[in-house]
Amino acid sequence: MEKIKIFDLTRQVHVLKDDIEEALWSTLSSGQFILGNHVSAFESEFCDYLGCRYAVGVGSGTSALRLAYLAIGLKSGDRIITTPTTYVATAMAAAIHGGVPDFVDINPENGRMDVNQLRERLRNAKRQGTLKQYRAIVPVHLYGYPENMTEILSVSETFGIPVIEDACQAHGGWFSLKGKKTMAGTAGHLGCFSFYPTKNLGAYGDGGMVVTDNPELAQQVRMLRNYGQKEKRHTHFMIAGNNRLDEIQAAWLRKKLPHLSNYNRRRREIAAYYTSQFASLPIIPPPEDQEGEYSVSHLYVIQTDQRASLQAYLSEHGIGTAIHYPTPIHLQPAFAYLGFSTGDFPNAERFAKRVLSLPMYPELTDAEVETIASAVKDFF
Numbered sequence: 001m002e003k004i005k006i007f008d009l010t011r012q013v014h015v016l017k018d019d020i021e022e023a024l025w026s027t028l029s030s031g032q033f034i035l036g037n038h039v040s041a042f043e044s045e046f047c048d049y050l051g052c053r054y055a056v057g058v059g060s061g062t063s064a065l066r067l068a069y070l071a072i073g074l075k076s077g078d079r080i081i082t083t084p085t086t087y088v089a090t091a092m093a094a095a096i097h098g099g100v101p102d103f104v105d106i107n108p109e110n111g112r113m114d115v116n117q118l119r120e121r122l123r124n125a126k127r128q129g130t131l132k133q134y135r136a137i138v139p140v141h142l143y144g145y146p147e148n149m150t151e152i153l154s155v156s157e158t159f160g161i162p163v164i165e166d167a168c169q170a171h172g173g174w175f176s177l178k179g180k181k182t183m184a185g186t187a188g189h190l191g192c193f194s195f196y197p198t199k200n201l202g203a204y205g206d207g208g209m210v211v212t213d214n215p216e217l218a219q220q221v222r223m224l225r226n227y228g229q230k231e232k233r234h235t236h237f238m239i240a241g242n243n244r245l246d247e248i249q250a251a252w253l254r255k256k257l258p259h260l261s262n263y264n265r266r267r268r269e270i271a272a273y274y275t276s277q278f279a280s281l282p283i284i285p286p287p288e289d290q291e292g293e294y295s296v297s298h299l300y301v302i303q304t305d306q307r308a309s310l311q312a313y314l315s316e317h318g319i320g321t322a323i324h325y326p327t328p329i330h331l332q333p334a335f336a337y338l339g340f341s342t343g344d345f346p347n348a349e350r351f352a353k354r355v356l357s358l359p360m361y362p363e364l365t366d367a368e369v370e371t372i373a374s375a376v377k378d379f380f
């Protein structure tokens with residue numbers, strides 16, 4: 001039996017019990033279950049938190065990505081460009097609509113997009129006259145560590161290709177852009193968030209959000225989430241499905257949003273402790289914040305050559321771990337039709353063989369964190 005689980009969502013529920021009951025009852029007694037006051041209030045509170053102009057609540061992070069891709073005009077055959085080292089949804093959300101995921105490799109140290117490769121890829125596309133196939137660059141703030149947005153936005157400007165940030169793991173993270181503090185998700189043309197239960201801001205079910213400063217894009221996403229309707233019902237301006245954020249999820253997300261900064265602080269404290277304890281071990285710890293960067297440790301992921309034996313050892317000692325993610329996207333069977341093979345993105349492939357996620361959630365006690373760190377040290 002693993003005494004310390006990789007995630008434990010029940011602890012937080014006990015702490016927030018009164019708030020959750022109040023949110024539940026206020027929704028039930030309002031009789032409004034679809035796009036009611038909680039969804040619109042949460043959208044504006046999330047905007048305030050991020051310092052952006054528009055937020056549109058949707059059904060999941062995957063829906064957020066799908067609708068963002070469609071809002072910037074993704075059509076069948078268009079390419080989006082990301083890395084193979086992310087959750088599969090980043091690419092699948094485009095592929096569902098006939099988009100073609102394209103990849104650049106990662107920096108082996110920190111899992112971030114190799115921006116030189118990105119620039120090279122687009123330069124070649126320009127030379128070959130295929131640049132207009134590229135609809136979006138999609139940086140992912142993987143594990144809560146900010147992507148190199150200054151560089152990526154400069155590539156975006158050079159080639160005239162919009163940026164859609166996958167901020168599904170980075171609620172509350174920020175970085176400095178032209179000297180200005182900028183929240184993850186608000187630097188690109190559109191930003192996408194997931195409220196999957198284990199995320200830094202998690203619902204008790206599915207949920208997601210698209211954010212932007214652009215009123216037309218916000219309007220597009222609003223129509224795409226609700227059968228092509230604008231504010232008024234029964235006039236449909238486009239073919240679109242039902243991709244709405246649930247009222248009840250919005251109700252308790254509103255209760256949790258005020259805690260997000262504290263949760264992130266605690267995650268960072270745990271991450272800093274782990275990293276301080278692992279200094280002399282033969283592992284690569286997660287990247288440290290660069291100047292003007294604030295990561296939010298969605299996951300604490302180390303790289304080691306001895307992953308399988310470390311994972312087994314920790315399990316024997318009652319500590320749960322996980323692998324995010326064991327197969328890089330270009331090698332997933334679902335994407336075999338893209339024609340990639342082993343060796344195409346060597347850094348991503350090596351990373352996938354070496355990563356191991358240790359328990360990381362704000363409710364871990366100091367004693368548990370110490371137990372985990374000691375067990376890792378004992379193994380080595």
Ligand SMILES: *Cc1c(COP(=O)(O)O)cnc(C)c1O
Pocket residue numbers: 060061062063086087089090140166168169194195196206207208
């Ligand atoms: C969780 C996640 C998603 C998908 O979000 P869902 O709400 O589960 O659909 C997309 N991208 C990344 C990087 C994620 O971590």
